[in-house]
Amino acid sequence: MTYCVGLLLRDGMVLLSDTRTNAGLDNISTYRKMFTFEDPGERVIAIMTAGSLSVTQTTMARLREAVEDPESTPETSILKAPTLLKVAEMVGSTLAQVRADVDEKLSAMNQGASASMIVAGQRKGGAMRLFLIYPEGNFIEATEDTPFLQIGEHKYGKPILDRVVKPTTSLADAKKAVLLSMDSTLRSNLSVGMPLDLAVIERDALRVSQTRRIEAGDEQFRAMSEAWSKALRDGFAQINI
Amino acid sequence: MTYCVGLLLRDGMVLLSDTRTNAGLDNISTYRKMFTFEDPGERVIAIMTAGSLSVTQTTMARLREAVEDPESTPETSILKAPTLLKVAEMVGSTLAQVRADVDEKLSAMNQGASASMIVAGQRKGGAMRLFLIYPEGNFIEATEDTPFLQIGEHKYGKPILDRVVKPTTSLADAKKAVLLSMDSTLRSNLSVGMPLDLAVIERDALRVSQTRRIEAGDEQFRAMSEAWSKALRDGFAQINI
Numbered sequence: 001m002t003y004c005v006g007l008l009l010r011d012g013m014v015l016l017s018d019t020r021t022n023a024g025l026d027n028i029s030t031y032r033k034m035f036t037f038e039d040p041g042e043r044v045i046a047i048m049t050a051g052s053l054s055v056t057q058t059t060m061a062r063l064r065e066a067v068e069d070p071e072s073t074p075e076t077s078i079l080k081a082p083t084l085l086k087v088a089e090m091v092g093s094t095l096a097q098v099r100a101d102v103d104e105k106l107s108a109m110n111q112g113a114s115a116s117m118i119v120a121g122q123r124k125g126g127a128m129r130l131f132l133i134y135p136e137g138n139f140i141e142a143t144e145d146t147p148f149l150q151i152g153e154h155k156y157g158k159p160i161l162d163r164v165v166k167p168t169t170s171l172a173d174a175k176k177a178v179l180l181s182m183d184s185t186l187r188s189n190l191s192v193g194m195p196l197d198l199a200v201i202e203r204d205a206l207r208v209s210q211t212r213r214i215e216a217g218d219e220q221f222r223a224m225s226e227a228w229s230k231a232l233r234d235g236f237a238q239i240n241i
Numbered sequence: 242m243t244y245c246v247g248l249l250l251r252d253g254m255v256l257l258s259d260t261r262t263n264a265g266l267d268n269i270s271t272y273r274k275m276f277t278f279e280d281p282g283e284r285v286i287a288i289m290t291a292g293s294l295s296v297t298q299t300t301m302a303r304l305r306e307a308v309e310d311p312e313s314t315p316e317t318s319i320l321k322a323p324t325l326l327k328v329a330e331m332v333g334s335t336l337a338q339v340r341a342d343v344d345e346k347l348s349a350m351n352q353g354a355s356a357s358m359i360v361a362g363q364r365k366g367g368a369m370r371l372f373l374i375y376p377e378g379n380f381i382e383a384t385e386d387t388p389f390l391q392i393g394e395h396k397y398g399k400p401i402l403d404r405v406v407k408p409t410t411s412l413a414d415a416k417k418a419v420l421l422s423m424d425s426t427l428r429s430n431l432s433v434g435m436p437l438d439l440a441v442i443e444r445d446a447l448r449v450s451q452t453r454r455i456e457a458g459d460e461q462f463r464a465m466s467e468a469w470s471k472a473l474r475d476g477f478a479q480i481n482i
Contacts, residue, residue, distance in 0.1 A: 155396035159425040163470060164477050176482050184400040220482065227480045229404055235472025236405050241417050241465050 001191035002033060002152030004048035005181055006118045007174050008130040008142040010167050012202040012209065013120045016178040017048045018152075018186075020193030034197040035060055037067060039079050040207040043123045045087060046199055050152035051115025051135065052102065059098045059115070063091065084121050088131040088139050091119050096137030116151045124206055156188040157181030171200055176224070179214075183225045196221075242432035243274060243393030245289035246422055247359045248415050249371040249383040251408050253443040253450065254361045257419040258289045259393075259427070261434030275438040276301055278308060280320050281448040284364045286328060287440055291393035292356025292376065293343065300339045300356070304332065325362050329372040329380050332360050337378030357392045365447055397429040398422030412441055417465070420455075424466045437462075 004017040017033040031053060037045040047063075049056035066076045074080040078087045095117060102113040117133040130142040132149040142149050147167045150158065160181050169177065175198065185192050194216040202209040214221050245258040258274040272294060278286040288304075290297035307317045315321040319328045336358060343354040358374040371383040373390040383390050388408045391399065401422050410418065416439065426433050435457040443450040455462050 155429070156400055158429050159397055159400070160473070160477075162428055163473055172482070173477075176477065176480060179482065180477070180480075187403055188396070188399050224480055224482050228476065231476025231479060232401070232404055232473070235469065235476050236401075236414075236417065236421070238472060239417060239421075239465055239468045241413070241420065241461065 001189060002050035003150070003154065003157060003182060003185045003189075003192045004033060004050055004118055004152055005148060005150045005154075005157065005161070005178050006048065006120050006130050006142070007148045007165060007169070007178060008120075008128060008167070009147060009165075009169055009171065009174055010203070011171050012200060012205070013046075013128055013130060014171060014174040014178055015046055015048060015118070015120055015199045015201075016182055017197050018182065018192045019195050019197065020191060021053050022191055028193075030193075030195070031057075032197060034199060035064075036199065036208050036211070037063075037079055038207050041124070042206060043079055043121065044201055044205070044207050045078055045084075045119065045121035046201065046208065047091065047120075048118040048151065049115060050117070052113035055095070055099050055102050055113050055115040056117070058102070059091075059095045059117075062094050062098065084119075084123060084126060084129040084131075087121060088119050088129075088133060088141075091117060091131075092133045092137035092139050095133055095135065099135050118149055118151055120201065122201065122204070122206060128201070128203055153185055153189050153192050157185040160184060171202070175200065179221065179224060180228050183221075183228060194218075242430060243291040244391070244395065244398060244423060244426045244430075244433045245274060245291055245359055245393055246389060246391045246395075246398065246402070246419050247289065247361050247371050247383070248389045248406060248410070248419060249361075249369060249408070250388060250410055250412065250415055251444070252412050253441060253446070254287075254369055254371060255412060255415040255419055256287055256289060256359070256361055256440045256442075257423055258438050259423065259433045260436050260438065261432060262294050263432055269434075271434075271436070272298075273438060275440060276305075277440065277449050277452070278320055279448050282365070283447060284320055284362065285442055285446070285448050286319055286325075286360065286362035287442065287449065288332065288361075289359040289392065290356060291358070293354035296336070296340050296343050296354050296356040297358070299343070300332075300336045300358075303335050303339065325360075325364060325367060325370040325372075328362060329360050329370075329374060329382075332358060332372075333374045333378035333380050336374055336376065340376050359390055359392055361442060363442065363445070363447060369442070369444055394426055394430050394433050398426040401425060412443070416441065420462065420465060421469050424462075424469060435459075
């Protein structure tokens, strides 16, 4: 499994992904699930992936190849597409096509492959936008009412987001919220695992403002996790029923 | 959907279930999902149900009918079965049979029906036992290492249980823990809904020690829910990253 979460806030976007992939329970590996594309000052795009690794890797490779093609056009490169909506459509159609190809290969074994993605970005002169792309290529977008999107193992980490994330949440609080959301998920589901990739895209920066890989032994993350456990236990102890 | 949780503690067992059932999103009803069987001083059994209502109702009706049959035997009545392990087997085999019957009826429409149950109980001279019965009739049992079992929409409410529930948790704290676990689930998933049914079975009481129906407007539950939200927000605010 996987857990990725993206927040669309007044001050910017905060993204967090884990890195665990597994084929069954006994074949566990570490793969990056967050990918960034930048044309600094013009455009920034970040994509997070969940689902079958063969689908997500091929999709990302095709998108990357199109960006790097010297003859790329606004129709083929997500760094040249006229709008972020168009970028979401391009990621969606690439994902849907790869998924259909892989699905066909697997159908002989009565198996299927699926994947979903979160696309975050901003182009010069445009708004920040955050999309969740479904396996079929259709998508939804984060709004003021629902300023976060999740893919993968999303349930364990949702209560904390439901309670603290608003469009006006500061970027510092947003980082804390996604890390605590991940912490709850890591504790409850072994198929989500460290290290983590964190990215912050500030509003109108048109580049990735901050990235951080948080390794398994990260002292700061461990301290935060313990402080949160303590805060929960203390809060629990104080409640009367 | 449904959310039911059972805790097996040194001092007793604490059970909580919601009451929402739905056929699709637009046909929502309220049905009790917690059922108790008592032979006070001799035996107490509580069963919580999740899944297709047609399966769970028929299963419970057959179990109840067998208990009330004046010619019931240790082979047919869960109030006469020699051990709680045998009770779990009887509930499992009844559930599996009903499920298979309903599944066969539905197969013509390419649909299926499934259900799972939690069985908690103690007989005179025996230990308290807590089982999770799978749709196929097999089951697992709560232990010191894993003192709680959940059925239905279990993920949202698991982090709080993971953090605070131990076999030595007091019954008062246990009630608080299951109510807060339910509170997180209610907030994040509309298909789990009030009212709630709470039951406590104290060790060696051999009867249901306490039952409480918590209605949608319950002032005490609302106050607890708000206190918990406040504790989470305060705890969140105090954490530094």
